[in-house]
Amino acid sequence: xxxxxxxxxCFYLLLALIFAPVAIFAQNTKGEGLDFWVKAERxxxxxxxxxxxxxxxxxxxxxxxNYNYVYSKANCELLKGDTTAGIASLEKVxxxxxxxxxxxxxxxxxxxxxxxxxxxxxxxxxxIKYDPDNNRRFSYKIDIIKxxxxxxxxxxxxxxxxxxxxxxxxxxxxxxxxxxxxxILKRYDSVIFYxxxxxxxxxxRPAGEAAPLYYEMGHAYYEMGQYDKxxxxxxxxxxxxxxxxxxxxxxxxxxxxxxxYEGVYEYDEAEKYLAQALKIDPKYEPAINLQKKIxxxxxxxxxxxxxxxxxxxxEKNPKKKADDYCRLCNFQFDALQxxxxxxxxxxxxxxxxxxxxxxxxxxxxxxxAGQTDNAxxxxxKFSKSPALSGEFLARCYLIMGMMYSQTNQADLxxxxxKDPKITGAYKQVAILEMKKxxxxxxxEEGDEEEDIDDILDGMK
Numbered sequence: 001x002x003x004x005x006x007x008x009x010c011f012y013l014l015l016a017l018i019f020a021p022v023a024i025f026a027q028n029t030k031g032e033g034l035d036f037w038v039k040a041e042r043x044x045x046x047x048x049x050x051x052x053x054x055x056x057x058x059x060x061x062x063x064x065x066n067y068n069y070v071y072s073k074a075n076c077e078l079l080k081g082d083t084t085a086g087i088a089s090l091e092k093v094x095x096x097x098x099x100x101x102x103x104x105x106x107x108x109x110x111x112x113x114x115x116x117x118x119x120x121x122x123x124x125x126x127x128i129k130y131d132p133d134n135n136r137r138f139s140y141k142i143d144i145i146k147x148x149x150x151x152x153x154x155x156x157x158x159x160x161x162x163x164x165x166x167x168x169x170x171x172x173x174x175x176x177x178x179x180x181x182x183x184i185l186k187r188y189d190s191v192i193f194y195x196x197x198x199x200x201x202x203x204x205r206p207a208g209e210a211a212p213l214y215y216e217m218g219h220a221y222y223e224m225g226q227y228d229k230x231x232x233x234x235x236x237x238x239x240x241x242x243x244x245x246x247x248x249x250x251x252x253x254x255x256x257x258x259x260x261y262e263g264v265y266e267y268d269e270a271e272k273y274l275a276q277a278l279k280i281d282p283k284y285e286p287a288i289n290l291q292k293k294i295x296x297x298x299x300x301x302x303x304x305x306x307x308x309x310x311x312x313x314x315e316k317n318p319k320k321k322a323d324d325y326c327r328l329c330n331f332q333f334d335a336l337q338x339x340x341x342x343x344x345x346x347x348x349x350x351x352x353x354x355x356x357x358x359x360x361x362x363x364x365x366x367x368x369a370g371q372t373d374n375a376x377x378x379x380x381k382f383s384k385s386p387a388l389s390g391e392f393l394a395r396c397y398l399i400m401g402m403m404y405s406q407t408n409q410a411d412l413x414x415x416x417x418k419d420p421k422i423t424g425a426y427k428q429v430a431i432l433e434m435k436k437x438x439x440x441x442x443x444e445e446g447d448e449e450e451d452i453d454d455i456l457d458g459m460k
Contacts, residue, residue, distance in 0.1 A: 033059030037069050040076070049080040067096040071103060083110060094126075101131035108143070117147045138167045145177070157181050170201055172209065179216035188220035195220075211239035215246065222249050227280045251277040251284040256425035258290055263391075263426070264399040265333070265364050267294050301331045322351035326358050333361050338369040356385075356392055364399065372403050379403075394426040401430060405437045413437060 040055035056073035063069060074089030087110060093103040108123035124140045131137050141164040148156045161178045168174060175198045182191045195217040202210045218233030230249065238246045247253050254277035261270035271294060277287040308328040315321040325348035332341040345362030348355060359382050367375035382388070383396045401416035414437075416422075417430040 031063075033062035033066060033069055036062065037072065041072065044072075044076045044079065047079075049076055052076050053080070065096060067093045067100060067103075070096065071100070074103075074106070078106075078110075083114075086110070099130040101127045101129075101136075104130065105136075105140070108140070112143070112147060117151060120147055134167050138164055141167075154181055154184050158185070172198070172201065172213075175201075176212045176216065179213070179220075183216060183219055183223065186223070188224050191220040192217055207236075207239050211237045211242045215242045218246075219249070225279065249280070251281040251287060253277075253428075254280070255284065255287045255290065257429055257432070258287070260398070260425040260429040262290060262294060263395050264402070264429075265361075265368075266402075267297065270294060297334045301335050305331050305335065305337075318351050322348050322355070326352070326355060329358055329361055329365075333365050333368075336368075338365040341365040342369065354387065356382075356388065360392065360395065367399070367403055372407055376400060376403055390421075390423065391426075394422045394424065397422045398426045398430050398433075402433055405433060410437060 036055045036059035040052045040059060043049075043052035043055060053073065053076055056069060056076060059069045060066070060073065070089055071093045074086050074093060077083075077089055078086040087107065090103045090107050090110075093100055094107075097103075104123045104126035108120045108127060111117070111120035111123060121144055124144050127140045128137050131140070141160050145157050145160050145164075148154075148160065158178070158181055161174060161181060165171070165174055165178070175194065179191045179195055179198075182188075182194075195213050198213050199210060202213065214233045215237035218230045218237055221227070221230035221233065234246045234249055254273040258270040258273035258277065261267075261273065270290070274287050274291050274294075277284055278291070281287075305328065308324050308331065312321060312324050312328065315324060325344050329341050329344040329348060332338075332344055342362055342365050345358045345365065348358045349362070352358075359378070363375050363378040363382060366378060379396050379400050383393060383400075388396070397416050397419050401413045401419075401422075404410075404413035404416060414434060417434040422430045
C-alpha cells in the first residue's frame with residue numbers, strides 16, 4: 001500500500017513537470033489544490049479546455065492565493081480563445097504577485113495585438129521593471145520601440161533606444177536603429193558623430209556589417225545637401241540590401257524618374273526630379289539635356305501655332321498636311337490648348353491613322369481637358385495595337401494608372417501600376433504613384449517607419 005502511495009505521488013509529480021512549464025508546486029504547503037491543478041494541466045495538454053478550466057477553478061478555490069494556479073488558468077483561457085477571461089486572470093496574477101513579470105509580458109502581447117498600445121507599453125514597462133534577465137528586458141524595449149514606431153513617436157523611440165543601449169551599448173543593430181531614427185528627426189550631426197564612433201567597432205569585418213553605418217552617415221550628409229561628402233560614404237554602403245537605398249541618392253535615378261514623367265507629359269514632376277539630380281551633380285549631362293528639352297516644350301508657341309494654322313489652310317499635299325497637323329497637335333498641347341490639340345490630332349489621324357505619337361498625345365490632351373473616361377477608352381484601344389512599342393505600352397499603362405488614381409478608382413489604378421507591361425523607369429514611377437495614392441488614402445507620409453521595421457525585424 002505504501003508503495004502504491006509513493007508511486008501515485010511520483011506519477012503526479014511527473015505530470016506536473018510535463019504539463020507545467022511555469023508552475024511546479026503550489027506555494028501553499030498544504031497543497032490542497034495540487035491534484036486539481038495536475039488534472040487540469042493534463043486536460044489542457046489534451047486540448048480539453050472547458051474541462052481543464054473546471055479543474056483550475058477547483059484548485060484556485062482550495063488555494064486562492066496561489067498565483068501559479070491562476071496563471072495556468074489564464075494560459076488555458078487564452079488557448080481556448082477567451083481573451084477577456086485571460087486578461088482578467090492575468091491581472092489577478094499581477095495583483096497576487098506584483099513582481100511576476102511573465103504575467104505583464106503576456107498582458108503586453110495581448111494588448112499589442114488588440115492595438116491598445118498605451119496598455120501594451122504600460123505592461124512592457126512592468127516586465128522591464130521586474131524581469132531580472134537582461135536579454136528579455138532588452139527584448140521588451142525593442143517591442144516598445146516597434147509600437148512607438150507605428151505611432152510615429154520618434155522622440156520616444158530615441159528615449160527607449162538610449163535605455164536599450166544601457167544593456168548592450170555596442171549592439172550594432174541598436175546603433176543602426178539610433179542612426180535611422182536620428183535621420184528621421186533630422187539630427188544629422190548626431191548621426192555623423194555616432195556613426196564615426198560605430199565604424200571603429202566593425203574594422204576588419206565583412207563589408208556588409210559596415211554598409212548600414214556608411215549608409216546612415218551618407219544619408220545624413222545627403223539630407224544636409226553636402227553631396228560631395230555623401231558620395232564616397234554611399235559608395236561604401238552600396239552593398240546588399242542597401243544598394244536600392246543608395247541608388248535613390250544618385251543623379252541617374254532622379255533623371256530616370258524625370259524622363260519617365262516627361263514621357264507621360266507630367267512636366268512639373270519631371271522638373272522636380274531634375275532639380276534634385278542637378279543638386280547632386282550640377283554637371284550631370286543627361287539631366288541638363290532633359291531640362292533643356294522640357295524648357296523647349298514650355299516656351300511660347302503662339303507664333304508657330306499661327307503659322308501652321310495658316311499653312312494647313314492652303315496645303316494640298318495629304319502627307320505634308322498630316323505632318324503639319326501632327327506638329328500643330330504637339331504645339332497646341334505644349335501651349336495647354338488641349339481642345340485644339342484634340343481636334344488637330346483627329347485631323348492628322350484621318351490621313352495617317354498609324355501615327356502612334358499623335359494617338360497618344362491626343363489621348364493625354366483629352367485627359368488634360370477633363371474628359372478622363374474618354375481618354376481611358378482611347379488609351380485602352382491604343383494599347384491593343386500590335387504595332388505598339390514596349391516603351392509606348394509602358395507609357396500608356398502608366399498614365400492610365402495615374403488617370404484612375406486621380407479619379408479615386410484605387411483598385412483599377414493598382415491593376416495598371418502593377419502590370420508587367422510597365423518596365424524600366426516607368427515601373428519606378430508607377431511604384432511612386434501607387435505609394436502616393438495609398439498614403440493619400442491613409443493620410444500618411446514617408447517610408448521612414450518601414451526602414452526602422454527592417455532593422456527591428458532582425459533584433460529579436
